Amino acid sequence: MLLWVILAALTAAVLSFLLYPLLGERGRADGRDAFNAAVYRDQLEEIEADRARGLIAEAEAEAARLEVARRLLAADHETDGAAKAHSRGALSRIAFTVVTLGLPLAALGLYLAYGSPNLPDQPLAARLTDPAKERDVGVLVARVEARLRAHPEEGQGWDAIAPIYLGGRRYADAAEAYRQAIRLLGPSAERLSGLGQALVLEQQGLVTEPARIALEQAVKEDGSLVEPRILLAVAKEQDGNFEAALEDWRGLLDSRKDDERWRAMVEARIASAEARLSGKPSTAQTPRAPMAGPNAADVAAAQNMTPGERQAMIDSMVKNLAARLEADGDDLPGWLRLVRAYTVLGRSGEAKAALARAKDQFAGNAQAIEQLDTLAAELGLKS
Amino acid sequence: MIAETGHYALILALGVAIVQMVLPILGTRLNDPRLAAVSIPAAQAQFLLICIAFGALTAAYVTSDFSVLNVWQNSHSAKPMLYKISGVWGNHEGSMVLWVLILALFGAAVATFGSNLPRQLQANVLAVQGSIAVAFLLFIVIASNPFLRVNPAPFDGQGLNPVLQDPALAFHPPFLYAGYVGFSMAFSFAVAALIDGRIDAAWARWVRPWTLAAWMCLTLGIAMGSWWAYYELGWGGFWFWDPVENASFMPWLAGTALLHSALVMEKRDALKVWTVLLAIITFSLSLMGTFLVRSGVLTSVHAFAVDPERGVFILGIMAVFIGGSFALFAWRAPLLSQGGLFAPISREGSLVLNNLLLTVACAAVFVGTLYPLALESITGEKISVGAPFFNMTFVPLVVPLLIAVPFGPLLAWKRGDLLAAAQRLTAAAVICLVTIIAVLAVNRSGPWLAPLGIGLGLWLICGAATELATRSKLFDVSWSETWRRLRNLPRASYGTALAHAGVGVMVIGLVSTTAWRxxxxxxxxxxxxxxxxxxxxxxxxxxxxxxxxxxxxxxxxxxxxxxxxxxxxxxxxxxxxxxxxxxxxxxxxxxxxxxxxxxxxxxxxxxxxxxxxxxxxMVRLIWIGALIMFFGGGVSLSDRRLRVGAPKRAKARRVAVAAVSK
Missing domain, CATH: 2.40.128 (Lipocalin)
Structure with a gap:
């Protein structure tokens, strides 16, 4: 409403300022030759001043004076014959009416065609402190980013935001965040694995040298991690070393026999590698390595969604994850992701419950408990 | 609300511009002073409204309001504040708003300070300014609207092209635009004169200083751009004859010619029709520069907008203004009265030579810039016209011009004495020769033409000094008398000398960097x-x-x-x-x-x-030279006196006139 008041006031002010001359006295005739004559008189004075200061010689001054005087005479002569101008009341009234009605209407019409009068300003600072946006993942990310810009030495912040970047397909940012977390908090299997994944995804699946180094270190820290082992096997395939890759794939299959998520993919890989080794070109497309979190198509779809739809997609993904863990609890990264997801979504009660369930699941596993505790500390979930 | 107010203000400015275009012309045609008088508040209101729009856009950038599409596309919350602000004009839409803001500023200046102009001339000038504003505001609202919104707003922007995140480039566009748009002033005056079929005495008094101001801004803008290219692009080069650079260089060349011919017109009431034509040409080249950079015809860093709709729109604007003004010129120019006569060897004559060489040099750049584009659009063949072409065409035209520069100010108005001027320049010539020989002797390496180039630069500097020495009668009169004369010299003379010396400094920098790098x-x-x-x-x-x-x-x-x-x-x-x-x-x-x-x-x-x-x-001398030119322009601009050129009278006539005046 305030906007319309401002726009109306602006229009009224402009109109009254603009049309003021139309209401004024009858315009005077334009003595334009008088202006010319004034210029020539000024020029004559100037010549005189120059002569007095000794800048031009007497003879030159005389010549210049003569020229200007001739123009002055001509101008004075024309003034007598100048046409007399006059304002006709009717014309002014027509112009006044047309502009008074036409200008606001035209401006309003054009504005309604292009403007968005119902949309308030949304400066970033206000959005970040708006409690109504508490549940908005993007706002949370932006808030952490703002904090990290002010305090780039806070490792926890980088550690928390890195997997979110990775899930949101911001691979370069994810790699950078993992790097900072590793620099500040030291290398851990999770971080190294995340860094490796981010680097690989940034290069559209190509396992580069820095990525391979990170992934190998991750496996060295924690041999049970699946993602780095898959990517390392892929790296060997990319090097053309199918024998070593095959060995890796078989090893993976053995160690995670009951893990339904990977089996189909690993078996397909084994088949394709064997086909390669036996000299037959594989007709089947090599399947892409599945990644933690949503796949690329999901994320691409999320880009074109309304906030409501996006929220629904996130909720359903979280629900699927929770259901899967309910059925098969032996997946530490899954639990960690679930706890993190609940926290990011602002559902801290459920996050705590999931944390407790995970602790029950891994009761005997000190390393797993430690990881869960670290995560809880990071996310402020101390119960 | 701020953004929406800005949007509405921009649209209202378009409406006001239409009023400003129509009513004053009606007023002057129908001899109705009241209608004509609307031009003044219209120009002022238009400026205030565009100020509001520009301020609103700036506020959106400063507060990182990503609900504004333009801010989201071109800014980022992590950007330093300076680049948040310069981001306003670091993109296509915002830069067009800056363009009309400067246009409106010039219009408001004519409205506010033009009380010494004949009312009819003022009204016509403002109507022409209004029509330019209508074209560009329409373009902004329809095809380049910076106030379009996105809902829901994204969380962070996409950032500004990092190459553009640089202090020199933050201020390069405002100066460049002030130059481009400043020439619209001369254009409006020229078209107003053609509409009227007469040129008032006040015409050149207004056109020359405004042209000078525009020229100064353009000089500085181009220099900043070249300085930026030097340290940012990592080549160590300072001028690439890139079409975008040429796009700003052509109006500069034509503007330099206009500046000198307007000078003749102001002082001597001569070269009127030519000055009007040059004013039209200069602004046409400015429009073309805007078109080349803004339409995406050239694909380089500068061509942010790769959108044919915009290109066609600007092409339409160009066609209307350039075609219209040239048609008007062809139709009305015969009505304009011819100015005073002068002998070929005279100050006027030397300025005509300056104009000829500058316009031909400008034409050479024009061909080198547009020929590849024309060829590509017709045959699809892509050729690149680079430094060799310009070295073969532009340089041979400019060298004689630079050699002639010191002679000009030493010749008298109306009829001059070339021999006397040459004698005065003997000292300068000797200094240059000695320097050339010394440089040849010291520097065995490098192209053999380089010492001559250094000599040319020095010739310009010494020539400028000679002019001051001649005017103060150095060595002819006592020291105190010389000092008194130096103090009494009009600032315009110092401005001329400084600007010409600046060119010399720049030439020395150019030659030594190119030859001995x-x-x-x-x-x-x-x-x-x-x-x-x-x-x-x-x-x-x-x-x-x-x-x-x-x-x-x-x-x-x-x-x-x-x-x-x-x-x-x-x-x-x-x-x-x-x-x-x-x-x-x-x-x-x-x-x-x-x-x-x-x-x-x-x-x-x-x-x-x-x-x-x-x-x-000595690469710094290039930009120091440009700064000296800018400063010289400023000194000349600060000279508020009227300018009258005292003619040299013919000997025979002097007797006759003396007889008559007795």
Whole structure:
């Protein structure tokens, strides 16, 4: 409403300022030759001043004076014959009416065609402190980013935001965040694995040298991690070393026999590698390595969604994850992701419950408990 | 609400511009002063409204309001404040708003300070300014609207092209636009004169200072752009004859010609029709510059907008204004009265020579810039016209012009004495010859033409000094009398001398950098050394650093000269995460001898980096020269006196006139 008041006031002010001359006295005739004559008189004075200061010689001054005087005479002569101008009341009234009605209407019409009068300003600072946006993942990310810009030495912040970047397909940012977390908090299997994944995804699946180094270190820290082992096997395939890759794939299959998520993919890989080794070109497309979190198509779809739809997609993904863990609890990264997801979504009660369930699941596993505790500390979930 | 108010103000400004275009013309045609008088508040209101719009857009950038599409596309919350503000005009839409803002500023100036103009002339000028504003405001609202919104607003912007995140480039467009748009003033006056079929005495009094102001801004704008290219693009080059550079250089050449012909017109009431034509040509070239850069015809850093709709729109604007004004010229110019006569050898004559050479040089640049575009659009063949073409065409035209420059101010108005002027310049010529011989003797290397180029630069500087010496009658009268005359000289004379000397300084810089530049490309591991131009550079390694919105890899180079430490240079490569691009920051050490210029290249195997090191002798003089030209223009502009050129009378006539006046 305030906007319309401002726009109306602006229009009224402009109109009254603009049309003021139309209401004024009858315009005077334009003595334009008088202006010319004034210029020539000024020029004559100037010549005189120059002569007095000794800048031009007497003879030159005389010549210049003569020229200007001739123009002055001509101008004075024309003034007598100048046409007399006059304002006709009717014309002014027509112009006044047309502009008074036409200008606001035209401006309003054009504005309604292009403007968005119902949309308030949304400066970033206000959005970040708006409690109504508490549940908005993007706002949370932006808030952490703002904090990290002010305090780039806070490792926890980088550690928390890195997997979110990775899930949101911001691979370069994810790699950078993992790097900072590793620099500040030291290398851990999770971080190294995340860094490796981010680097690989940034290069559209190509396992580069820095990525391979990170992934190998991750496996060295924690041999049970699946993602780095898959990517390392892929790296060997990319090097053309199918024998070593095959060995890796078989090893993976053995160690995670009951893990339904990977089996189909690993078996397909084994088949394709064997086909390669036996000299037959594989007709089947090599399947892409599945990644933690949503796949690329999901994320691409999320880009074109309304906030409501996006929220629904996130909720359903979280629900699927929770259901899967309910059925098969032996997946530490899954639990960690679930706890993190609940926290990011602002559902801290459920996050705590999931944390407790995970602790029950891994009761005997000190390393797993430690990881869960670290995560809880990071996310402020101390119960 | 701020953004929406700005949007509405912009649209209202369009409406006001239409009123400003229509009513004053009606008023002057129908002899109705009341209608004509509307032009004044219209121009002022238009300026205020565009100020509101520009302010609203700036506010959206400063507060990172990503619900404004334009802000989201071109800004980022992590950007430093300076670049948030310069981001307003660092993109297509915002830069067009800046364009109309400057246009409206000039219009408001005519309205507010034009009380010494005949009412009819003022009304016509403002109507023409109004019509330009209508065209561009319509273009902005329909095809380049910066106030379009997005809902829901994204969380962060996409950032500004990192190459443009630079102080020199933050202020390059405002100056460039002030130059381009400033020439609209001369254009409006020219078209107003054609509509009226007469040129008032006040015409040149207004056109010359405004042209001078526009020319100053354009000079500075071009110099900033070239300086930026020098240190940011990592080549060590300062001028590439790139179409975008030429687009700003052509109005400058035509504007320089206009400046000189307007001078003749103001002082001597001559060259009227030619000045009107030049005013039209200059602004047409400005419009073409805007078109080339804004339409995306050229695909380079500058062509942000790759959108044919816009190109066609601007092409339409160009067609209407250029075609319309030339048609008007063809139709109405015969009505304009011819000005005073003058002999071929005279100050006027020398300025005509200046105009001829400048316009032909401008035509050479025009052909070199547009021919490849025309060829590509007709045959699809892509050719590139580079420095060789311009060296073969532009340089031979400009060299005689520069040789002639010192003669001009020494010739008298109406009829001059070339021999006397040459005699006065003997001292300058001797100094130049001696210098040329000395440079030849000292510098055996380099092209043999280079010493002549240095001589040419010095000739311009000495010529400018000679002019002042002649005017103050140095050595002819006592020292105190010379001093008195020097103090009494109009500031315009100092302005002329400074501007001409500035050209000389620039020529020296151009010639020495081009002829004696040294270049080394080395693969350096930490501890590696390069020797160049008496400097020794030791590569100490690289380090990673975190900037506000980038990460950089900075190389450390310890520079020593004859064993004594000089400085440490840190050229770097910056990686911008948001924009996903990288820039090169050269490490530059300035001295009067020249610039030491180091660029860190790509990492090689075994920890080495490819490193490019340049020594650019006296390269600073190029921009110092441009600054002197700018300053000279300012000095001349501050001279508020009227200008009348006293003619030299013919001997025979003097007797006759004397007889008559007795």
């Amino acid at each position: 040294i270049e080394r490309i080395e693969a350096l591991a930490p501890g590696g050394k390069v020797d160049i131009a008496g400097y020794e550079l030791v590569f100490q390694g690289v380090e990673e650093r975190q900037g506000p919105n980038y990460r950089e890899l900075a190389g450390q180079f310890a520079v020593t000269r004859g064993g004594a430490p000089v400085t440490t240079l840190t050229p770097s490569k910056r990686a911008f995460a948001v924009e996903k691009s990288a820039t090169t920051e050269a490490g530059i050490h300035n001295s009067w001898r020249g610039d030491l210029y180091v660029v860190l290249g790509d990492p090689l195997k075994d920890g080495a980096y490819s490193v490019r090191v340049y020594f650019n002798p």
